[in-house]
Amino acid sequence: MPNLNPIYFDHVSSTPVHPEVLKSQSELSLLHYANSEALHDAGHRIASMVEKSRESIAALLKIKPESITFTSGATESNNAIIKGIAFANITKGKHLITTSVEHSSVLESFKQLETSFGFEVTYLSVDKEGRISLDELKNALRTDTTLVSIMHVNNEIGTIMPVKACSKIIKENSTAYFHVDEVQAIGKIPFDFSFVDAASCSAHKINGVKGSGLMIVKEKVKILSLITGGQQENGHRGGTANAINNILFAKTLRLALSEYDSHLKQVQLLNAYLRDELKAIKEIIVNSPEHDVSPYIINFSVLTLSSEVLLNWFNSQGIYVSAQSTCNSKTKHVSITLQAMGLSEAALNGSLRVGIAASNTQEEAERFIKVLKEGLVSYGSPLR
Numbered sequence: 001m002p003n004l005n006p007i008y009f010d011h012v013s014s015t016p017v018h019p020e021v022l023k024s025q026s027e028l029s030l031l032h033y034a035n036s037e038a039l040h041d042a043g044h045r046i047a048s049m050v051e052k053s054r055e056s057i058a059a060l061l062k063i064k065p066e067s068i069t070f071t072s073g074a075t076e077s078n079n080a081i082i083k084g085i086a087f088a089n090i091t092k093g094k095h096l097i098t099t100s101v102e103h104s105s106v107l108e109s110f111k112q113l114e115t116s117f118g119f120e121v122t123y124l125s126v127d128k129e130g131r132i133s134l135d136e137l138k139n140a141l142r143t144d145t146t147l148v149s150i151m152h153v154n155n156e157i158g159t160i161m162p163v164k165a166c167s168k169i170i171k172e173n174s175t176a177y178f179h180v181d182e183v184q185a186i187g188k189i190p191f192d193f194s195f196v197d198a199a200s201c202s203a204h205k206i207n208g209v210k211g212s213g214l215m216i217v218k219e220k221v222k223i224l225s226l227i228t229g230g231q232q233e234n235g236h237r238g239g240t241a242n243a244i245n246n247i248l249f250a251k252t253l254r255l256a257l258s259e260y261d262s263h264l265k266q267v268q269l270l271n272a273y274l275r276d277e278l279k280a281i282k283e284i285i286v287n288s289p290e291h292d293v294s295p296y297i298i299n300f301s302v303l304t305l306s307s308e309v310l311l312n313w314f315n316s317q318g319i320y321v322s323a324q325s326t327c328n329s330k331t332k333h334v335s336i337t338l339q340a341m342g343l344s345e346a347a348l349n350g351s352l353r354v355g356i357a358a359s360n361t362q363e364e365a366e367r368f369i370k371v372l373k374e375g376l377v378s379y380g381s382p383l384r
């Protein structure tokens with residue numbers, strides 16, 4: 001590897017922990033190791049800090065504290081919400097709707113309900129920009145539909161789904177609940193929980209700790225708890241709570257929201273630079289749409305090289321990117337989103353995802369482009 005600092009462009013996968021979160025984590029861990037359910041003062045102290053965190057998060061998200069359950073991350077939240085709602089409303093119907101481009105924790109939850117429990121699932125298609133059609137959603141709704149789950153920001157290409165318009169259609173045409181996977185949206189693009197019935201969030205995507213998430217379920221929603229065996233989290237999720245993580249979530253979210261504008265500005269600049277440079281290379285197509293897209297994600301394909309060759313090349317030069325959703329990186333070889341968008345074989349085989357953060361610099365973006373061009377030359381893919 002050349003003697004240069006590595007460049008991390010994989011912030012969609014995970015982000016570094018914010019120094020202030022890290023500081024609180026070590027201070028809290030030293031002092032507050034008691035079980036938050038314990039009936040002594042040490043337990044009460046930590047339980048009260050968890051409740052304060054829940055209240056702060058609720059205020060920041062403009063929801064009620066009672067609708068928040070702390071989880072181990074968004075994979076758990078997605079599983080618990082989707083299966084919990086499906087099972088609790090089984091007498092009303094067994095039809096569910098989602099999109100063909102969700103994160104694997106959503107898609108696999110629906111697949112399991114289909115194959116092991118006899119549910120019927122409609123997977124909405126997407127257009128060339130990775131966006132669902134509102135007409136298709138409207139036509140898919142039935143009297144026996146109990147849940148619709150649609151992600152806010154696609155984690156592979158950054159497309160923003162029209163979740164507010166989806167909510168209106170669902171409410172006007174059915175009695176189904178509406179769940180939104182907010183993982184790549186929260187702290188990065190505007191969000192609004194007022195029109196959703198349930199939502200999932202994850203701390204490590206916004207400079208929080210790993211193994212920490214939120215499951216947001218509004219009061220009126222009928223849901224079955226999947227993890228039973230304890231009084232914790234008002235009976236919604238049994239098991240000794242990771243109280244420190246739950247306390248840190250409030251600080252993580254507060255910091256992400258307070259730094260929202262400055263982060264967005266820097267990320268937009270880097271995205272625009274990368275997009276322009278990538279568009280000027282003959283062998284490359286940019287897969288992330290131009291509009292209604294998160295600037296934190298830019299996905300492109302090199303039509304003459306495979307993702308594997310590109311990943312290895314970047315890695316050998318100390319630049320870290322992804323080929324697709326990291327959760328699929330060991331099982332599938334092409335991105336499910338790009339496949340659903342109907343991209344050519346060459347585009348599917350040569351895709352890369354750059355996860356930008358405000359901590360990335362213009363110099364890093366320039367080095368990324370320089371290394372990419374050098375790679376195209378050294379692997380025999382001549383430039384224009």
Ligand SMILES: Cc1ncc(COP(=O)(O)O)c(C=O)c1O
Nearest residue numbers: 073074075103155181183184202
């Ligand atoms: C859109 C989306 N949903 C859910 C998840 C899962 O989150 P976690 O890592 O907290 O389980 C991810 C993680 O990549 C994601 O991008």
